[in-house]
Amino acid sequence: MIYLPWQPIASAGLAWFIYKIYKARTPERPGPPGIPFLGNLLEIGPLPHIPFTKWAQKYGDVFFLKMGPLEWMIINSPEALHEVLSRRGATFASRPHQTMLSDVASEGRDGIVGLSYGPVWKMARRVFTTVFSKSSVQAYEPILTHEARSLCRALIEDNRVHGSKGFSTRFHHQWHSFNVIISVCFGFRVNSYTDSLCQLQLKINHQLFQALDPKYYLADFLPFLRPFSMKKKREMKKVMDNTLDFSKRLYDRYKENKERIDAKIPTNMCKYIQELQDAGELRERNVYLLLGETFAAGLDTASTSLTWLSLILATRPDVQKKAHDELDRIVGRNRLPTQEDIDSLPYIRCILQESVRVRGPSPLGLTRTCLEDSEYRGMLVRKGTWIIPNVHATHSVYSHLDDPTSFVPERWESNPKSLVEETMGKQGTREIWTFGGGRRVCPGLHLANASLIQALTHILWSFTLVPGDGVNIDLDEMEEGLTNLPLEQMVRYIPRGEHVEPLLSADRQVSLADTLSNE
Numbered sequence: 001m002i003y004l005p006w007q008p009i010a011s012a013g014l015a016w017f018i019y020k021i022y023k024a025r026t027p028e029r030p031g032p033p034g035i036p037f038l039g040n041l042l043e044i045g046p047l048p049h050i051p052f053t054k055w056a057q058k059y060g061d062v063f064f065l066k067m068g069p070l071e072w073m074i075i076n077s078p079e080a081l082h083e084v085l086s087r088r089g090a091t092f093a094s095r096p097h098q099t100m101l102s103d104v105a106s107e108g109r110d111g112i113v114g115l116s117y118g119p120v121w122k123m124a125r126r127v128f129t130t131v132f133s134k135s136s137v138q139a140y141e142p143i144l145t146h147e148a149r150s151l152c153r154a155l156i157e158d159n160r161v162h163g164s165k166g167f168s169t170r171f172h173h174q175w176h177s178f179n180v181i182i183s184v185c186f187g188f189r190v191n192s193y194t195d196s197l198c199q200l201q202l203k204i205n206h207q208l209f210q211a212l213d214p215k216y217y218l219a220d221f222l223p224f225l226r227p228f229s230m231k232k233k234r235e236m237k238k239v240m241d242n243t244l245d246f247s248k249r250l251y252d253r254y255k256e257n258k259e260r261i262d263a264k265i266p267t268n269m270c271k272y273i274q275e276l277q278d279a280g281e282l283r284e285r286n287v288y289l290l291l292g293e294t295f296a297a298g299l300d301t302a303s304t305s306l307t308w309l310s311l312i313l314a315t316r317p318d319v320q321k322k323a324h325d326e327l328d329r330i331v332g333r334n335r336l337p338t339q340e341d342i343d344s345l346p347y348i349r350c351i352l353q354e355s356v357r358v359r360g361p362s363p364l365g366l367t368r369t370c371l372e373d374s375e376y377r378g379m380l381v382r383k384g385t386w387i388i389p390n391v392h393a394t395h396s397v398y399s400h401l402d403d404p405t406s407f408v409p410e411r412w413e414s415n416p417k418s419l420v421e422e423t424m425g426k427q428g429t430r431e432i433w434t435f436g437g438g439r440r441v442c443p444g445l446h447l448a449n450a451s452l453i454q455a456l457t458h459i460l461w462s463f464t465l466v467p468g469d470g471v472n473i474d475l476d477e478m479e480e481g482l483t484n485l486p487l488e489q490m491v492r493y494i495p496r497g498e499h500v501e502p503l504l505s506a507d508r509q510v511s512l513a514d515t516l517s518n519e
């Protein structure tokens with residue numbers, strides 16, 4: 001009888017079996033090999049867009065990763081994004097299951113950002129497309145002008161305090177975005193970025209973003225960790241309780257002042273939400289979550305864009321000079337800019353367009369999934385695959401523009417567009433994917449566009465931006481997280497002349513929203 005060494009044979013067989021499963025990635029599904037069981041989990045790092053973009057150069061504009069048992073499909077070119085997000089929008093319009101977002105935050109049925117594609121999402125989507133429609137946002141114009149001017153007044157003040165050292169402006173920009181959102185949702189605003197309400201919301205957003213970062217709950221990728229991850233779920237539940245409490249507090253205040261607020265801001269979000277709640281279409285928790293998600297989706301995104309923009313401008317005196325010439329020609333120095341001027345300021349629109357292209361708030365868009373097995377270019381896309389738009393690679397290695405990584409507002413001069421026109425524009429001509437696309441395209445797009453262009457126009461009309469003394473601004477490093485802020489760096493906001501402060505101080509433009517004193 002022949003003696004067979006069963007143990008080594010069984011081990012070799014098991015190894016072969018694992019290798020076969022692991023190699024199940026067919027040649028048509030390109031991607032880096034990774035390691036058994038974990039796949040590519042350990043290769044992602046704190047700023048995933050960096051390895052993704054390297055792999056995009058090697059494996060092409062669509063490639064696959066294995067993240068434990070999960071598959072990720074990374075999309076890296078305008079053509080592939082158009083196909084997946086827009087043309088086949090219905091197939092790829094869902095969000096993948098993420099325990100923190102889908103189970104703890106949404107409870108499977110609340111909010112909007114994490115909801116699966118379907119009737120519940122459609123109803124939530126209607127809230128946003130109504131409250132942030134083009135015509136509603138036009139009606140918010142006095143709010144946006146007022147916030148842009150308040151921001152400039154605060155920058156003048158801090159410029160005086162900090163002198164030639166300069167100061168970091170992220171809080172100013174967060175306060176600006178906070179006031180825009182709280183005004184159009186709840187009908188009031190706060191006077192300063194030190195206000196306790198503003199600070200509390202920033203803290204909540206920070207905690208929420210930490211807990212929603214896929215890294216926070218590794219049990220989504222390594223299911224055997226689930227029993228050890230209960231603490232994380234409890235922590236997230238606490239963050240959600242704070243988020244919902246915050247919204248409830250503001251909603252109660254709205255209801256107390258409803259008549260006055262509705263008269264001044266007839267399309268405010270609370271009014272619309274209350275109508276749906278009264279009609280029995282929204283449960284109470286969903287009221288608070290939809291309001292809370294507006295801060296989560298709109299505050300850090302808009303303020304991070306403005307923070308990048310300020311740093312970019314401080315490094316580019318040539319761009320500022322051209323913008324200042326345009327402003328002097330169109331607005332002059334005897335009055336402040338207004339909404340009506342924006343159409344006559346094409347170069348300033350080009351600056352905004354270019355800045356959200358080279359430094360948007362996040363180099364990766366929001367993740368999508370398909371609810372059934374599907375295919376793309378003949379490749380299998382399994383149900384539940386995370387589909388990740390790599391906006392960074394789309395705007396750099398797969399861009400059709402010349403020298404795509406450089407900041408060149410002039411490239412848009414022959415066809416300056418608003419962010420809305422660019423995002424909703426004809427496919428095939430579209431180069432900017434910062435706001436996503438298709439059925440789940442950012443519904444805050446009109447508001448983001450209008451508030452950013454107003455802020456930018458006022459900042460450029462009021463100031464010359466230069467780095468603080470001895471500061472060498474670094475536009476390559478960024479903080480990790482769901483939005484990627486630039487590192488804190490000091491900038492000086494030097495008023496462009498003696499006319500600036502008196503005109504800003506004498507400004508009688510009032511916000512439609514009530515100003516609260518520090519609570």
Ligand code: HEM
Pocket residue numbers: 085112113114125128132181293294297298299301302305360361365366367368434435436437438439440441442443444445447448
């Ligand atoms: C610069 C500012 C902003 C950027 C870059 C941005 C970007 C995005 C992106 C990339 C998406 C995902 C789109 C997709 O899946 O294709 C998104 C979704 C969303 N955005 Fe924005 N956003 C901004 C501002 C805002 C504002 C101001 C609001 C609200 C007032 C808002 C509300 C939302 C909501 C609710 C969603 C989820 C939509 C859904 O799942 O159907 N965003 N945004």
